[in-house]
Amino acid sequence: METKKIRNIVLLGHSGSGKTTFAETMLFEAGAIKRRGSIEEENTTSDYPNIEKEKKNSIFTSLMHLNWRGNRINIIDTPGLDDLIGEVISSMKVADTGVMLLNAKSGVEVGTEILWDYTNEYKTPMVFVVNQLDHEKSNFEETLRQAQERFGSNVLPFQYPLDEGNGFNCIVDALRMIMYVFPADGGKPEKQAIPESEIQKAQEMHNALVEAAAENDEKLMEKFFEAGSLTEDELAQGLTKGLVNHDVFPVFCASAKNNMGTGRIMGFLNDIGPSPADTGDALLTDGNTLKCSKEGETTLFIYKTMSEPGVGNLSYFKVMSGRLKAGQELVNAENTTVERFSHIYIANGKVREDQTELLAGDLGVTVKLKNTHTNNTLNIKGLNRKIEPIKFPSPRHRAAVVAPSTNEVEKMAKALHIIHEEDPTLIIEYSKELKQTILHGQGKLHFDIVRHLANKVHHVEFIFERPKIPYRETITKSADEQYRHKKQSGGSGQFAEVHLRIEPYTEGMPDPVGLNVRKTELEELPWGGKLSFLWCIVGGSIDARFSNAIKKGILQKMEAGPLTGSNCRDIRVSIYDGKMHPVDSNDMAFMIASAQAFKNAFLKANPQVLEPIYEVNILCENEVMGDVMSDLNTRRAMILGMDTEGHYQKITAKVPLNEMYEYSSKLRSITQGKAKFERKFLEYTQTPHDVQQRLIRENNQEEVGV
Ligand SMILES: Nc1nc2c(ncn2[C@@H]2O[C@H](COP(=O)(O)OP(=O)(O)O)[C@@H](O)[C@H]2O)c(=O)[nH]1
Ligand SMILES: [Mg+2]
Structure with missing residues (x-):
């Protein structure tokens, strides 16, 4: 198919808005399928994998195509659940027009918002379809009002329904200035003149469209002012530009279920929707x-x-x-x-x-x-072009994954690797610190799908467990300590003595009082935070050649901290005295001595366990705000801000990672899908005293093997 004749569209919308049904209806209208399947009968073209039938929901994107008046429309149907956003983003990358379905009985939903943010970022041309107009609770005017309020006045109705609700079969088309009347079972409508009572409303809408089309082209604008109108070709040309520039977002009407409105939308995409050559390089x-x-x-x-x-x-x-x-x-x-x-x-x-x-x-x-x-x-050979890659969202959910037996560990790792390659929103971390394989992804539902794929495609069982938390340890005051390591075993012995001071490290802190700093090394720790290592030996009490071994001993202790075995961070250690033996001193002896001195000093320096804190941003509908807040209260959350965004409430809070486990599914269930959230790592802060005591107890039990 020639480039100019291709239309790549991606169906977008909140879960349940009717994308899969809409795709099925388009295929049927274009004669690509003989019979229309439905979600209820589990036989749509798009939702074909078994897991989608089971869940009665799209989970993967699927590719379809149809021929319409000599052009080809490629359709990508996408899942609407926010856990599966990765699938949608990759489709947006290759689509030239987004078709956003709005459910006429619920208006702009959280899923609409999330997707809007992405299309706005990618500048994907967008067409809105108000679907389910046959539903008794449908409300076109309100849906349109919400869309305009949220997405701006560029959202322009091209159509409106005359008799929405049960028995809906009539659409006024302000672009063509005609009325479509559908037979009871949908399909091809009869074209009728717009009734007298509607002419004025339709004409006003039409004028707004013509003006919007003219605004995108100076020549068209001139013509419009001179002649007061545009030809059909000029109108089409102006609207295509408007779509590509994000200056016009047309709104159409449909009942996907009753097969009303899809033909006209395909016609619009055909005549006015951009081809892949129109949407920018x-x-x-x-x-x-x-x-x-x-x-x-x-x-x-x-x-x-x-x-x-x-x-x-x-x-x-x-x-x-x-x-x-x-x-x-x-x-x-x-x-x-x-x-x-x-x-x-x-x-x-x-x-x-x-x-x-x-x-x-x-x-x-x-x-x-x-x-x-x-x-x-x-x-082709000889070229090295690389298309700017798709940027996937950062993870919001983590869980530890284990294989059912040690025999299957390798198989599990292989399956994980392949699943990650197919789904870049799944990130695998083999955590040495936590001794767990941690998966990072978008939510529990996302992981259910991972488990399903592992099982059905890779024939390995995944067991998900609550992941450990990467706690940290630090100190809150300074302490001095010395330690002598001495061992006399047979021939040569071991001897080392280290005197050190430890202090909480902060950037730009002054030199330690009373010590003579010879050398400063600032180590960026692999687990975050810093070790500032100061060599303050005067008079050669320890040879400088042992300084590396001494630092190594400290780093070893910092990797498995004295309180809970967690990584330590943000500490300054000054080595200011010690002793050597001309024969028995060696690197090993100094490592042991410094590790022990560090540990003892650490325990004296009012040590603290730190926990990771995330910044969580939640967007929710007004009516569920109370539920979201009271749930946050059970999560040791600290509210940083509350704001109104359209008819949404925006909450920003600090929440400990430990309290975020399976939050995406919890939030979805307490709000019936009327909230979305993002999270990002913010900082480490002190754990409350009781949590710290519990962690220390647990660590001691582990050490003695209880
Ligand atoms: N009344 C009515 N129901 C619809 C319409 N379109 C879809 N549905 C129903 O809405 C539900 C969700 O549809 P589906 O196509 O799976 O939505 P998706 O999640 O956006 O793909 C299904 O039960 C459909 O039968 C419509 O135009 N009118
Ligand atoms: Mg679907």
Whole structure:
């Protein structure tokens, strides 16, 4: 398909707004499928993997296509749950228009907000569809009002319903100045003149559209002022520009379930929606851009990979430039692997059609690439283009994962590695400190899916456990200590004596009182925080050649702190005296002596256990604000701020990581999905006294093996 004739759309919207049903209806309208499936009957084209049928919800994005009046519309259906945002973001990267479904009975929802933020960042052209207008509780006016309030006055109605609710079948189209009346079971509408009583309202809407179209082009603006109107072509041209510039967000009407309105929306996407060549050149990592043209040299971008049982590895791609022929070889710019595209397909869910060639702008899928993952760019030999990668959101959920038996540890690690390659929002951390494999991701539901994939695709069981918390230890006052290590065993002995002072470290603190600093070393600790190591030996009581061993002994103790075995941070240690033996002193002896001196000093210096604190930002609807706050109260949260954002409340709080376990599912359940949150690491602060005592007790029990 020629670039100009391709429309890549991504269906967006809060969970349950009707995206999957809408996709099914579009395919049916275009004749791509003979029979319409439904969510209830578990037979839609898009939700084909078993897990999606089970959950009656889209979990992965799926690629579909249809032909409409000589053009091809590629449709990516996405999951609406915020745990699965990674899937959506990668689709936005390759789509040229976002179609945002609004549920007419609930208006702008949290999912709409989250997605809006991303489309706004990526400047994805956007069309709104107010869906479910057949529902008895639907409210078009209110939904439109909320959208305009939240997303601005560029949100412009192109249509409005005449008889929403039960029996809905009539849409006034202000762009074409016509009325569509649908048969009871939907499909092709009858075109009628707009009734007298509606003419004025429709005309006002129409004028607003024409003006918005004219605003995007000086020539059109002049013409509009002179003639007072635009031709249909001029109008289309102006609106395409308006879409691309984020100056116009058209609003359409639909009942996906009753098959009303989709045909007109496809027509609009066809006539006015941007082609891949219209939406601006792709950014490359070297700062250059790449034009979407079939005349260019071949470059592909992989936006998603997925293992499908029985098929193997599927790689979904967009042809960013040039043309891709079946059988062609391309080089992966990330790892120089030469990949052969033996088969290239266009897809309708699980049904794939073989193609001989795909041109710039098209979306396709291939199988059995050897070493190619999400976010990779592939080029013809000799080119080294890299498309700016998709930026995935930071994790909001963590859990420890264990294999059911030691035999399966390796299999588990392998499966994790593959799942991470397919889903970059899943991050694996082998924590030496916590002695756990920690997974970081978007939420409990996200991890349910990981477990499901592990089981069904990789045949290994994952057991999730509550992860340990990376506590830290530090001191709050200074202390001096000396330690002599002396051992006489047979022939040569061991001897070392170290005198040191420890203090809480802060940047720019003055030199220690009464000590003569010879050398300062500032160590950035791998687990965060600092060790400032001062060498203050005068008169050669310890040879400078032992200073490394002494520091090593201290670092060893800092890695497994004296209170709870956690990492220590932000401490200054000054070595100011000691003793050596001409024969028996060696590195080992000094390591032992300094470690012991450090430990004893640490315990005298009013030590504290620190815990990680996260900044949590929550956006919720007014009605659930009370529930969100009272739940936060049970989490030792400290509220930093509260603000109104449209009809949302914004709460910023400091919450200990230990109190955040499975927060995403808890928040979803107490608010029925009417809240979203993000979190980021903020700081380490002292744990409350009782928590500290408990942690110390637990550590002592572990040490004596209780
Ligand atoms: N009444 C009504 N229900 C709809 C409409 N579109 C979708 N639904 C129903 O809403 C539910 C969610 O639809 P689905 O397509 O899975 O939404 P998605 O999560 O956005 O993909 C299903 O039960 C659909 O049957 C519509 O236009 N009218
Ligand atoms: Mg869906």
